[in-house]
Amino acid sequence: MDVRTLFSPSRMTFDLQGQTKESVLDELIELLYNDGKLIDKESFKKAVLKREEEFSTGIGMGIAIPHGKDSSVTEPCVTFGLSKKGVDFASMDNQPAYLFFLISVPESADNTHLDLLSFISRKLIHEEVRNKLLSAKSYEDVVSAFEEK
Amino acid sequence: MAKIVAVTSCPTGIAHTYMAAEALEMAAKEMGVDIKVETQGSVGARNEITVEDLRQAQAVILACDTKVNEDRFKGLPIVRASVKDAISNPKSLISEALNMAKPESEKPKKTEQKDYVDQVFEAKKQKSSSLTGAYKHLMTGVSYMIPFVVAGGLLIAISFAFGINAFKEEGSFAAALMDIGSGNAFYLMVPILAGFIAFSIADRPGLVPGMVGGLLANKLGAGFLGGILAGFAAGYLVAWLKKVIKLPKTMEGLMPVLILPVISTFIIGLGMIYVVGKPVAAINTAVSQWLTGMSSSSALVLGIILGLMMAFDMGGPINKAAYTFAVSTLAAGQPSMVMAAVMAAGMTPPLGLALATFMAKDKFTPDEREAGKAAIFLGISFITEGAIPFAAADPFRVIPSIMVGSAVTSALSMIFKCTLAVPHGGVFVLPIPNAVGNLLLYLISIVAGTIVTAFMVSALKTKKEVVAVAQ
Numbered sequence: 001m002d003v004r005t006l007f008s009p010s011r012m013t014f015d016l017q018g019q020t021k022e023s024v025l026d027e028l029i030e031l032l033y034n035d036g037k038l039i040d041k042e043s044f045k046k047a048v049l050k051r052e053e054e055f056s057t058g059i060g061m062g063i064a065i066p067h068g069k070d071s072s073v074t075e076p077c078v079t080f081g082l083s084k085k086g087v088d089f090a091s092m093d094n095q096p097a098y099l100f101f102l103i104s105v106p107e108s109a110d111n112t113h114l115d116l117l118s119f120i121s122r123k124l125i126h127e128e129v130r131n132k133l134l135s136a137k138s139y140e141d142v143v144s145a146f147e148e149k
Numbered sequence: 150m151a152k153i154v155a156v157t158s159c160p161t162g163i164a165h166t167y168m169a170a171e172a173l174e175m176a177a178k179e180m181g182v183d184i185k186v187e188t189q190g191s192v193g194a195r196n197e198i199t200v201e202d203l204r205q206a207q208a209v210i211l212a213c214d215t216k217v218n219e220d221r222f223k224g225l226p227i228v229r230a231s232v233k234d235a236i237s238n239p240k241s242l243i244s245e246a247l248n249m250a251k252p253e254s255e256k257p258k259k260t261e262q263k264d265y266v267d268q269v270f271e272a273k274k275q276k277s278s279s280l281t282g283a284y285k286h287l288m289t290g291v292s293y294m295i296p297f298v299v300a301g302g303l304l305i306a307i308s309f310a311f312g313i314n315a316f317k318e319e320g321s322f323a324a325a326l327m328d329i330g331s332g333n334a335f336y337l338m339v340p341i342l343a344g345f346i347a348f349s350i351a352d353r354p355g356l357v358p359g360m361v362g363g364l365l366a367n368k369l370g371a372g373f374l375g376g377i378l379a380g381f382a383a384g385y386l387v388a389w390l391k392k393v394i395k396l397p398k399t400m401e402g403l404m405p406v407l408i409l410p411v412i413s414t415f416i417i418g419l420g421m422i423y424v425v426g427k428p429v430a431a432i433n434t435a436v437s438q439w440l441t442g443m444s445s446s447s448a449l450v451l452g453i454i455l456g457l458m459m460a461f462d463m464g465g466p467i468n469k470a471a472y473t474f475a476v477s478t479l480a481a482g483q484p485s486m487v488m489a490a491v492m493a494a495g496m497t498p499p500l501g502l503a504l505a506t507f508m509a510k511d512k513f514t515p516d517e518r519e520a521g522k523a524a525i526f527l528g529i530s531f532i533t534e535g536a537i538p539f540a541a542a543d544p545f546r547v548i549p550s551i552m553v554g555s556a557v558t559s560a561l562s563m564i565f566k567c568t569l570a571v572p573h574g575g576v577f578v579l580p581i582p583n584a585v586g587n588l589l590l591y592l593i594s595i596v597a598g599t600i601v602t603a604f605m606v607s608a609l610k611t612k613k614e615v616v617a618v619a620q
Binding site: 039051055065067071092103105115117118119122123124126 | 160161163164165166167168170171172175188190191192195214231233236237399401402
């Protein structure tokens with residue numbers, strides 16, 4: 001199993017429309033739901049927002065990684081969204097976020113998946129990975145940004 | 150090169166834990182600092198800090214939004230920060246840690262540190278030798294049951310203190326205590342034992358069939374042995390059902406709340422009523438008849454048999470048969486030798502085990518040692534149930550020991566021709582005039598059995614390897 005399995009072309013958008021935290025989350029959750037990886041949109045959204053309350057997952061550097069662990073999720077995966085204009089995500093550095101990784105994990109996920117997710121989180125800290133992602137236009141662009149050293 | 154150890158941990162443990170770790174590692178590399186970052190995320194601890202790391206480390210960074218155990222960092226300066234700080238400003242955390250770092254000369258003296266490192270090793274060893282399999286499940290059940298036995302037993306004992314028949318007067322304080330202790334706390338004892346054995350095996354879905362099975366064991370008179378059986382059956386049944394029942398993903402949510410509890414409780418409940426219940430009732434009847442036939446045999450033989458029976462299953466069918474037989478000999482209010490022998494035999498199991506917890510401290514868990522203190526009061530009050538936690542935790546060593554002790558007591562009581570005029574009450578009946586015949590010899594019988602049980606249990610039991618470390 002590699003990083004590719006966590007992403008899917010059907011769970012990606014390179015043109016997020018939302019201007020607020022909530023509307024961006026709704027767009028991403030819709031993608032996830034339409035791809036059949038989620039049973040209950042509301043329940044999962046609640047889990048994600050609860051996590052956001054603790055402190056924003058806008059980690060700065062233009063990235064947000066909203067995530068939730070909920071029984072309505074059928075398998076661990078990532079939904080990717082790129083916003084051209086940027087969204088105020090209440091990020092740590094008060095800058096707008098452009099890259100969104102919505103991470104969804106079921107209540108009982110196996111460690112292989114969780115390790116992969118931690119690998120992605122680690123990669124996002126690296127500037128060159130972020131730059132590649134910002135200019136990504138396709139599924140291939142996104143996954144290759146993570147695959148390269 | 151300066152060495153720092155760090156731990157990162159966030160509430161969900163999915164993303165920030167690892168980002169913080171990566172940020173710290175990158176910053177440290179740039180600054181020329183050697184760092185080891187342990188991540189405590191949803192997969193558990195990764196890249197764990199070893200004893201060797203601790204030996205070399207000069208400072209600690211804890212970038213944690215959850216509680217982490219800090220004991221192992223004793224003696225090292227600690228920089229505490231949130232996960233957020235570590236992601237947005239890793240370099241300043243590292244500089245702070247470096248500023249606080251102790252120069253080599255100020256590090257704790259070798260011996261001191263060695264002690265600590267040894268402790269860590271011991272703690273690890275303890276972890277690996279910790280309980281496994283069926284024994285662990287049994288101990289989980291027993292540890293939840295102990296407080297019920299202690300609370301219920303002591304309340305019953307207090308009720309007796311108002312007079313052994315005080316509880317028979319409706320609405321009295323003694324009656325209330327008896328109801329709380331015997332009617333409720335003791336009533337929950339076997340269900341709790343069975344429920345938590347099943348819980349330990351199969352998690353939450355195991356609790357329902359376990360507790361219901363235990364309650365049925367109570368009602369059917371199968372006692373704590375029936376309860377242990379119900380607990381294991383329920384736990385393994387649920388674990389097996391979890392494996393074999395495959396549902397479409399959309400319905401998986403129904404498993405823990407609907408499907409597993411309903412099916413398993415149905416099976417365990419019917420199993421208890423039809424498979425366990427019938428033979429238990431049959432055993433009780435058969436043993437009662439057999440005992441009636443035995444009543445003309447020698448006092449010594451009858452004493453030994455009654456003693457063995459009283460201690461065998463404490464509250465189960467064999468014990469009940471012996472006790473009922475004894476009570477029937479009290480008919481017409483005549484003092485009875487059999488009643489005396491049976492009560493004495495019911496007092497020695499908790500007393501003998503209590504004595505053993507003082508004689509061989511290292512062979513009992515801390516929980517059991519506490520239960521041992523309570524068992525003294527339960528024993529002198531003729532509340533045989535005080536021995537159940539010990540017997541349930543280690544049946545093959547404890548049950549034979551208490552059976553032998555009770556047989557000795559019961560046989561001696563018969564030989565000494567001690568008599569008893571009331572069916573219950575323990576030491577509280579002793580001061581009542583004419584309640585006990587041959588009082589002194591009766592006490593000697595009880596003490597003898599207590600000592601026999603204590604020595605036998607101490608000899609049979611092995612030492613507990615698990616000893617508290619950090620003291």
